[in-house]
Amino acid sequence: MSASTGRAGRRPTIKEVAAAAGVSTAAVSQAFNHKGRLSEATRRRILDAALELGWSPSAPAAALRNARTRSLALVVRRPTDVLGSDPHFSELITGIEGELAPRGYGLLLHLVTGPPEENALYERLAAEGRVDGAVLTDARDDDARPGLLARLGLPAVLLGSPDDTAVVPRVGLRDQGAGVTEAVEHLLGLGHRRIAYVAGPPELQHTRVRRAAFEDALRGAGLRPFAVLHTDFSERGAVGATEALLDADDRPTAIVYANDSMAVCGIGTAQRAGLTVPRDMSVVGYDNLPLGSWLHPRLTTVDQQVQRVGAAAARMLLALCGEDVEEPALTGRPRLVVRESTGPAPGGPDRPD
């Protein structure tokens, strides 16, 4: 690959080559970089189009593009207002930054509305050489991102249960349902029989894993959930769900929430309705955020070690990017942390309904 000195007149652009070959600009760049997974036919077509237009990648530009950016992408599919209200992401970013900062790396945070926008973004970041790699969140069943990033030649890790067959390494605690199972068993042991679950959005993989764990644990005791209500993880959603549950005939004696900020809202809503937590109602959160241990009552919650998982994902990705980082040993599974917001069911054990 040699530096192009340009030709007389206007210099052709990579976009024109891409258009002529009917591919993305990222594909053009891969054809010359011998990266990605282009078929030989496609690579040939791109090289022909470039030859015809008189285009070649300039060595300095390619060098700049291939230089380490010391930036890693974190693309989040959330409405911007939920990012602010759900401290989960602050915890995750804190865990990632804890590994990045000492190595002079930055985290390029992008908020997108959905998969098409997210995928287009990776194409652009790869084509422009803006990042060295990406941390993927919110694994979905039909997830096109691992394949896309492999095609783009962009190192990536996906947050979620480890899966050795995955295209992209997955970083997370094993047995993701274990914390919810433990929470239900803890509540059953305290005599609760009417237990509700305030969940996250149904399309997220972890929502389904935890919901299944919740239902399985109750089934093991011959029970069914009092109710499972889905929310968008917002405070407002948690308050609405809690009010609906408190209004129900024969209301639940315990509610498990899919994150701590929803659980805190749930406690406030119950207290406002004249109930005392945990005397009249038990509450379990999820995430073990710092705030929960200072509230009164202190929050019983599931510790899924968000910061530690974020740190492990960052280390894994840094290693994939060629940094001299020891690969993380992420052991353990989500665990229940029993504090003060759970207690014996009011009025002793109820009969199963």
Added chain:
Amino acid sequence: MSASTGRAGRRPTIKEVAAAAGVSTAAVSQAFNHKGRLSEATRRRILDAALELGWSPSAPAAALRNARTRSLALVVRRPTDVLGSDPHFSELITGIEGELAPRGYGLLLHLVTGPPEENALYERLAAEGRVDGAVLTDARDDDARPGLLARLGLPAVLLGSPDDTAVVPRVGLRDQGAGVTEAVEHLLGLGHRRIAYVAGPPELQHTRVRRAAFEDALRGAGLRPFAVLHTDFSERGAVGATEALLDADDRPTAIVYANDSMAVCGIGTAQRAGLTVPRDMSVVGYDNLPLGSWLHPRLTTVDQQVQRVGAAAARMLLALCGEDVEEPALTGRPRLVVRESTGPAPGGPDRPD
């Protein structure tokens, strides 16, 4: 500026030119880009060094460097663990991202330990063309950043009270002490005389502005603060400060906290000590985070519109970067939002001490 085709043998690097001229690589790049504020003598020295070494910026590389990255930097000087526990930054990032996301921009988040590291980072980001601009936080008195960024030719805005004489535009609400003044007046009106302040780190400008407002408002009523305790903004710091205040002889009847998460910890600590908020003690927060309006009691707090300020800073910076964005009209000042965590002083008005 013409594209260099390279010379026989190894191509000289910009680092070697910088070393030969005794300047930063950013300065070399400025000498050729006619950006920054190099003295004529320095520019001459750099051009001579480049000539001697046979170095010239390649046009494609310069073009790449000068292309829009659609990334803006946010550099935060905080220990990583405080980022997670202080939702202020989530709110700020949410406000910024709300403007960036629809325009396809990302936010490059860097955590640094102090000014030298932060300044070196801007030098690198500018030299490598990693970002189009930067949002600066935590204005300090002796702040070298505005001068540095102007020299680097990197558009920037600084969060803080507007100041028309500043090198770098400042984005923030006017009259930053107004919310604390209102909080103190609210408490005085409720008969409180022993009022304490749990502040942030003393070296931050806003800590001093708000502390002065706190002391001035009390002085206006012929009072002195019960105490002013500085913290690192952490939950643990807030709990420690609250415990110390509750242990004091003739303990305060009201505490004003420098952020909401510390106020929430303060309420929990008071409740744990057997006090009822606000019957036995009033609590005021700062930031008006969503959680505060769902707690029981709902938190009285100062709304400094963090999201709105973040959005305005982003718009201002996007405009400086050449985007077609209307400049923000950021009116208003921090305002007290009275909810349920403040009430009449216990035992009626005390005499001033």
